[in-house]
Amino acid sequence: MSVMESILEQVKKRNPGEVEFHQAVEEVLQSLEPVIAKHPEFVESGLLERFVEPERQIMFRVPWLDDNGKTQVNRGFRVQFNSAIGPYKGGLRFHPSVYLGIIKFLGFEQILKNSLTGLPIGGGKGGSDFNPKGKSDNEIMKFCQSFMTELYRHIGHDLDVPAGDIGVGAREIGYLFGQYKRVKNAYEGGVLTGKGLTYGGSLARKQATGFGVIYFTNEMLKEHGLSYEGKTVVISGSGNVAIYACEKAQSLGAKVVAMCDSTGYIYDKDGIKLDTVKRIKEVERKRISEYVKDHPEAEYHDGQKGIWTIKCDVALPCATQNDIDVKEAQQLIDNGVTALGEGANMPCTNEAVNLFLDNKILVAPAKAANAGGVATSALEMSQNSMRLSWTFEEVDEKLHGIMVNIFKAAKDAAKEYGMEGNYVAGANIAGFLKVADAMMAQGLV
Template structure:
């Protein structure tokens, strides 16, 4: 992780022993191991400088979830056949506030992925400066190709079990991959049906007419661009005139494209799970959003309306397209070492992670060694959970803020996350390393709260 601080061998051994214990206790959970490794290695300077955290067993407690919940989700499809999926909720750490983190509906979902997301969420939520702990959940259900009726029945069954473990002051889920406004609405309706009353603060990402917040759909994509904007400013430059590649074409990606275009960039490529489109004239956001959000079609349809564009099967080669700025907004580990090397050879100047853990550890090391500005996910994509927490605040106060007010708060939060990451990296002798800086800045707040609350 390119640590340059003077560190003690005791701190190195301590962190290594904790990681080895995580591997032994959680076999075959590669995504969780990767997330833990990336974070704990960067915390070595903290344990070297502040032995109190080691003496209090903070790291041993941090890597162990407070609670892991797994449950059966039976539902009936349109043909009357009973289907069964598996649901999860990992309540990882509540030291600074109620568990907060999205729900992911995707066939790849398993306990390893939910734990990696929940672990990352602890520090991400801490970085926002808002009082929210870390959690995550989801199911191995695939919404693609399902009717609205099937999705409603699944969501109702899922919430029938999940409602036992969540609440406005204990655990507040939101959306993630496969969970948008439609799914949140169905789950919120079922929660009300079971629990009674209108507890608006139990879910975030709700529709505007029943407790949602203006600016929430835009938050993760906008926030990622705001973070990269701060990185670029540190080098005396901006998005103006830059060529940008954005992976994905969902909520995060489309709003990252929109904000980058508003700041003067040309976004030339985006993707979905089938492949990617390259449009040398710049992605037409209106066409993209209509195809994906309204007509629910594959991105391959884009080239039928934009004859100058090209469609390529498969997603990996999107990173072969020369660009100044890359915004991986699709899924975990989409940029490996080989893709990172191609981006670097093509002159990439900045990476902003809009997805969760989209770069492998080897890819991150390569970016840092080659002085590429790198905005790690827990910092760069924290905008979504930040505005979710703002939605919780509005629900508590029975108020609705304007879009401009929410967007202004988001912009300030992302600026503060950048500045706190830079400051922590400098304080621990890792200047410019925002991976280390973000991890340390997020960790210290949680660690101090855990110390204050005793052994729990």
């Protein structure tokens, strides 16, 4: 049994049933084989065993009263995975699917993603199995206050800086920050990112992940003599990442023809009217099916997976993990897709990614392509520390530069280790080497 196989077996044994975490670790370890061959000191020092083991895992109960006066109890999580290059940084996810394995997979991915930004932030993630859908603002506030009443003990601007993720937007961050400020009796603006603009938030943070996906994939396309101009694009999801990926892709001349939510997808052959999607999702908080009421020429279909049967040049999965399996990957390949950019975290199974790579499809991996959100969160931390606010243009320019640098790092690492054009492996290697060097320098901790 090889070193990598041994470590993966140990991960599965120590973390039974946590299939998403197993998948994330397996995908990264596969990419690191040539790195370990060149750097035997990483094996001799036990670095890999430490790399796949979180520094700290926190679980706690979250009791709160609903609008009927009934007690509800959810479970809260924070996994502080790796602080070798900076304080833990990663979002909070509120969704009924959340359990420890999801949080660990996200935290593990976050280590490499944060490393790739070039900014001094470590990897962590948190959340709860609380479902904000269908809850009143008052219920969400009560939940967030109860959640933060425990979480505040474990975070800080030089320790661990959470942000938003699925189910946690500006409203939830506001309630969380208010409760943190109350229990700490201090205004520590840098303890959370994704804040409102009136209390320390950053311009362009809302757009950052979606814009970053397009900035990265555009660099990838240019590297191979392609561009977004005139390309047909399909985007899964209709949250922040999907909406702003759509906006930026359209600005570069692409025609986005499909978007979705968890219930179904819309297809508009003439191109998605983004203002309608923004109103439905950001203002009215309704289902994507409402789109066809304003645009009857468009089609709505039940079931999210069908979106991958639509013919496109570029696919951007921006919804959730494991959205694309081998079946969907083959459909995209058969329909002539040339490039795929992962806007969500691990939206493709490992088998699907391998199928894309085997068929010479350009793949922009999540930990590189969707790093724009956490990069801009780190820029928000910088502004908070300096008591400054940069303009939208300043932040967007910095974000664009970061994404270009991430692409270059992934490209160069892939080439150096004999996998030119494989940006999946390149991103894993480039992100890992920075963290590994820091861990080696800091000794056995």
